[in-house]
Amino acid sequence: MKVKVISVLEDNYMYLVIEENTREAIAVDATVPKRLLEIVKKEEVKLTTILTTHHHWDHSRGNEELVQLCPGLRVYGADERIGALTHKLTHNQELKFGAICVRCLLTPGHTLGHMCYFMWEDNCPDAPAVFSGTWRCFFVLHTPRSQGDALFIGGCGRLLEGTAEQMYRSLNETLGTLPKETKVFCGHEHTVRNLKFALKVEPDNETVKTKLAWAKARDDDDIPTVPSTLGEEFHYNPFLRVVISF
Numbered sequence: 001m002k003v004k005v006i007s008v009l010e011d012n013y014m015y016l017v018i019e020e021n022t023r024e025a026i027a028v029d030a031t032v033p034k035r036l037l038e039i040v041k042k043e044e045v046k047l048t049t050i051l052t053t054h055h056h057w058d059h060s061r062g063n064e065e066l067v068q069l070c071p072g073l074r075v076y077g078a079d080e081r082i083g084a085l086t087h088k089l090t091h092n093q094e095l096k097f098g099a100i101c102v103r104c105l106l107t108p109g110h111t112l113g114h115m116c117y118f119m120w121e122d123n124c125p126d127a128p129a130v131f132s133g134t135w136r137c138f139f140v141l142h143t144p145r146s147q148g149d150a151l152f153i154g155g156c157g158r159l160l161e162g163t164a165e166q167m168y169r170s171l172n173e174t175l176g177t178l179p180k181e182t183k184v185f186c187g188h189e190h191t192v193r194n195l196k197f198a199l200k201v202e203p204d205n206e207t208v209k210t211k212l213a214w215a216k217a218r219d220d221d222d223i224p225t226v227p228s229t230l231g232e233e234f235h236y237n238p239f240l241r242v243v244i245s246f
Contacts (some may be wrong), residue, residue: 001017001019001020001099001119001120001121001124001129002017002018003015003017003018003129003183003185003227004016004017004018004039004043005185005226006035006036006039007189008031008035009032009058011188011189011190012029012031012058012059012187012188012189013185013186013187013188013189013224013226014027014030014031014035014036015027015029015131015185016028016039016040016047018045019097019098019099019100021099022098023044024047024048024049024097025040025043025045025046025047025048025049026048026049026050026051026097026100027050027051027066028050028052028053028131029053029060029131029133029187030050030060030062030063031058031061031062032062033062033066036062036066037066047070047073048072048074048097049073049075049097050063050066050074050076051076051102051117051131052076052082052085052115053077053114053115053117053131053133053187054077054078054110054111054113054115054133055077055079055081055082055083055111055113056111060082060083063075063082063083063084063085064084067086074087075087076089076104077089077113077115078090078091078104078106078113078115079111079112079114079115081113082113089104089115090104090106091104091105091106092104092105092106099121099122099124100119100120100121101119101120101121101122102117102118103118104116104118105117105118105175107132107170107171107174107175108161108170109162109163109171110133110161111160111161111162112161112162114133114170115133116130116133116174116175117130117131118130119131127181127182127183127229128179128181128183129182129184129185129227130182130184130185131185131186131187132184132187133186133187153184153186153190153194153195153215153225153226153228153233153237167239168239168242171239171240172240175230176230176234176240178230179230180229180230180231180234181229181230181231182230183227183228183229184226184228184229184230184233185226185227186226189219189225189226191218191219191225192215192216194237195208195215195236196212198212198236198237198238199212201238202238202241207235208236211232211236
């Protein structure tokens with residue numbers, strides 16, 4: 001499984017996940033069709049599937065155009081508001097694309113229909129991955145992988161439709177229990193601002209200081225900070241380090 005990180009819009013990421021045996025590809029949050037199809041052509045793969053983390057325009061606006069340009073394209077997601085949706089998903093539903101396995105994880109908080117995607121290949125030494133969309137705090141891969149606006153590097157997504165309790169459970173019970181080696185692919189480049197907040201929460205956390213300096217250097221050179229790993233997030237992401245009783 002090969003993951004191409006594609007920077008689009010102001011600070012969004014979309015991803016192309018390639019099954020290297022069949023040369024078929026999965027797009028996660030296909031926002032800018034032209035840019036995505038350029039990468040598809042360059043990689044010499046066939047785009048068969050879109051996995052959409054949630055319905056917001058900056059994660060799903062390319063779906064309708066891509067369905068027109070790629071006959072037979074399948075569009076998966078958990079929210080009926082997602083454009084061109086062909087397959088509605090449920091929590092813990094599993095999909096398979098060649099050797100790539102996908103577990104769909106419903107993570108309400110940023111939106112009520114937010115879905116993260118945990119990916120891995122059986123009998124493969126690579127870590128899994130998680131695509132977490134708007135985890136404005138962070139996103140995941142299990143060498144399995146994950147993305148969206150639930151988990152960001154160093155942070156999490158804004159509460160727009162869900163409750164604080166839902167977001168806490170999404171982060172700490174649904175995503176936080178994935179394998180620690182899981183690579184996290186989030187939907188936005190918000191690492192520096194997230195870690196500045198983390199440093200205010202824990203001003204003596206040396207891991208936060210080190211990660212922030214690293215992220216600033218990457219940002220200065222216009223280099224993505226994704227992916228992190230879930231295990232790393234537990235050292236500097238305040239939303240994974242907090243313990244709350246409901």
